[in-house]
Amino acid sequence: xxxxxxxxxxxxxxxxxxxxxxxxxxxxxxxxxxxxxxxxxxxxxxxxxxxxxxxxxxxxxxxxxxxxxxxxxxxxxxxxxxxxxxxxxxxxxxxxxxxxxxxxxxxxxxxxxxxxxxxxxxxxxxxxxxxxxxxxxxxxxxxxxxxxxxxxxxxxxxxxxxxxxxxxxxxxxxxxxxxxxxxxxxxxxxxxxxxxxxxxxxxxxxxxxxxxxxxxxxxxxxxxxxxxxxxxxx
Amino acid sequence: xxxxxxxxxxxxxxxxxxxxxxxxxxxxxxxxxxxxxxxxxxxxxxxxxxxxxxxxxxxxxxxxxxxxxxxxxxxxxxxxxxxxxxxxxxxxxxxxxxxxxxxxxxxxxxxxxxxxxxxxxxxxxxxxxxxxxxxxxxxxxxxxxxxxxxxxxxxxxxxxxxxxxxxxxxxxxxxxxxxxxxxxxxxxxxxxxxxxxxxxxxxxxxxxxxxxxxxxxxxxxxxxxxxxxxxxxx
DNA sequence: TGACGTTGTATCCCCATGGATATATCGCTG
DNA sequence: CAGCGATATATCCATGGGGATACAACGTCA
Numbered sequence: 146x147x148x149x150x151x152x153x154x155x156x157x158x159x160x161x162x163x164x165x166x167x168x169x170x171x172x173x174x175x176x177x178x179x180x181x182x183x184x185x186x187x188x189x190x191x192x193x194x195x196x197x198x199x200x201x202x203x204x205x206x207x208x209x210x211x212x213x214x215x216x217x218x219x220x221x222x223x224x225x226x227x228x229x230x231x232x233x234x235x236x237x238x239x240x241x242x243x244x245x246x247x248x249x250x251x252x253x254x255x256x257x258x259x260x261x262x263x264x265x266x267x268x269x270x271x272x273x274x275x276x277x278x279x280x281x282x283x284x285x286x287x288x289x290x291x292x293x294x295x296x297x298x299x300x301x302x303x304x305x306x307x308x309x310x311x312x313x314x315x316x317x318x319x320x321x322x323x324x325x326x327x328x329x330x331x332x333x334x335x336x337x338x339x340x341x342x343x344x345x346x347x348x349x350x351x352x353x354x355x356x357x358x359x360x361x362x363x364x365x366x367x368x369x370x371x372x373x374x375x376x377x378x379x
Numbered sequence: 380x381x382x383x384x385x386x387x388x389x390x391x392x393x394x395x396x397x398x399x400x401x402x403x404x405x406x407x408x409x410x411x412x413x414x415x416x417x418x419x420x421x422x423x424x425x426x427x428x429x430x431x432x433x434x435x436x437x438x439x440x441x442x443x444x445x446x447x448x449x450x451x452x453x454x455x456x457x458x459x460x461x462x463x464x465x466x467x468x469x470x471x472x473x474x475x476x477x478x479x480x481x482x483x484x485x486x487x488x489x490x491x492x493x494x495x496x497x498x499x500x501x502x503x504x505x506x507x508x509x510x511x512x513x514x515x516x517x518x519x520x521x522x523x524x525x526x527x528x529x530x531x532x533x534x535x536x537x538x539x540x541x542x543x544x545x546x547x548x549x550x551x552x553x554x555x556x557x558x559x560x561x562x563x564x565x566x567x568x569x570x571x572x573x574x575x576x577x578x579x580x581x582x583x584x585x586x587x588x589x590x591x592x593x594x595x596x597x598x599x600x601x602x603x604x605x606x607x608x609x610x611x612x613x
Numbered sequence: 614t615g616a617c618g619t620t621g622t623a624t625c626c627c628c629a630t631g632g633a634t635a636t637a638t639c640g641c642t643g
Numbered sequence: 644c645a646g647c648g649a650t651a652t653a654t655c656c657a658t659g660g661g662g663a664t665a666c667a668a669c670g671t672c673a
Contacts, residue, residue, distance in 0.1 A: 219640080276477075447668075637650100
């Protein structure tokens with residue numbers, strides 16, 4: 146059973162929520178210069194597509210300049226508002242895509258001291274400072290592998306000097322290199338690997354080798370806990 | 380017009396995709412011990428709910444032990460598979476939630492050298508090493524504010540010593556403190572602010588003050604570019 | 614042995630989404 | 644001034660998801 150993380154990107158603007166389909170609609174209008182052609186290419190009905198444009202404009206203001214008559218019968222071009230929507234959507238989707246692609250390291254633990262949304266969580270590898278939901282006690286802390294910074298243990302500044310509040314040292318157990326990115330696995334507890342994504346350049350600069358100790362740091366704001374009690378949502 | 384980032388969490392397991400509604404169903408079954416009561420509490424029809432359980436089990440294997448007859452007429456309890464699904468969903472949702480909450484800093488630029496999925500992007504604040512999609516030229520680079528590490532400029536190690544490949548120094552222009560987290564805004568170009576989320580403890584340790592210079596670093600794997608050409612999806 | 618509260622199905626129907634179709638309307642161009 | 648290709652809008656209908664309902668089957672317990 147392989148579980149894949151999925152998501153769907155949305156932007157909520159006042160009353161409407163804009164999804165991928167809307168953005169594809171805008172793209173098609175932009176590319177073909179008319180809603181009619183856009184509907185054709187997308188295999189959608191013109192009527193619904195036109196309705197949707199009006200619906201969105203009611204909420205966010207003009208996203209198109211629509212002309213009828215004239216040479217070629219008229220046409221539709223996007224406004225800057227529409228382009229900003231497209232860019233914002235793309236940025237959001239890129240971030241969500243990052244979440245779905247990146248591996249995460251999981252550490253079960255219990256909440257100790259809490260201040261606001263932050264708390265220290267006692268785990269098998271030691272204390273982790275993380276974002277913890279309210280009234281959570283038994284938790285799992287997840288750390289995104291693209292948020293883990295690796296340094297040479299001999300030259301690592303004290304955690305006090307940076308805003309990297311979590312710092313752990315352990316032996317490298319696996320190194321997988323891709324075109325540009327290397328995935329490094331570090332053994333911290335008896336069975337608690339921490340993964341880090343770094344550039345190949347960083348990997349060679351650090352002179353990574355398996356079994357060699359390395360220091361992994363990550364920010365408290367990049368570590369998130371979920372709580373394990375089952376009846377939290379009901 | 381305020382735009383809010385939204386998302387919906389899903390797990391794709393072989394043939395089915397499990398969404399929030401399914402997880403809430405599992406929670407309710409777990410809490411009430413029977414599918415009937417769960418359906419009642421959720422305001423759903425028993426028939427559909429039961430169908431959905433079977434549907435999911437066809438794909439992922441047993442997620443419930445369902446008994447009929449016996450004292451109390453029977454009942455349903457979740458399997459460990461179901462609990463693992465719930466935990467995985469929660470972890471995924473926590474990460475997506477992080478994306479939607481966290482502010483991002485945006486830098487327009489053009490792609491220079493590329494190696495695999497990584498490329499250097501020339502921006503108003505200088506070169507940024509980031510994850511860049513294929514065949515992109517004009518791009519926007521986004522940096523999550525929870526991935527930005529702040530250090531004292533005088534004591535900052537050379538970027539070469541760490542896997543923090545992007546490093547910029549500029550004056551602090553805004554400091555907003557919450558219960559546990561402080562949001563710091565740093566001026567880099569003429570109109571390119573970079574935001575960072577750090578713990579209040581880190582903020583006081585760094586002795587942050589407005590107009591005072593600070594060094595902000597972030598990993599290449601935490602910077603993502605989108606491309607600006609409009610007809611990419613069609 | 615019957616009562617009871619489950620699980621297990623099958624059928625009907627409501628309703629929202631969205632395509633299909635038809636009909637105006639508009640305004641430049643030949 | 645008619646033609647054309649676009650926008651604008653209303654109506655009908657196919658489809659699917661899911662609630663409502665009904666009825667069996669099951670197994671412990673009084």
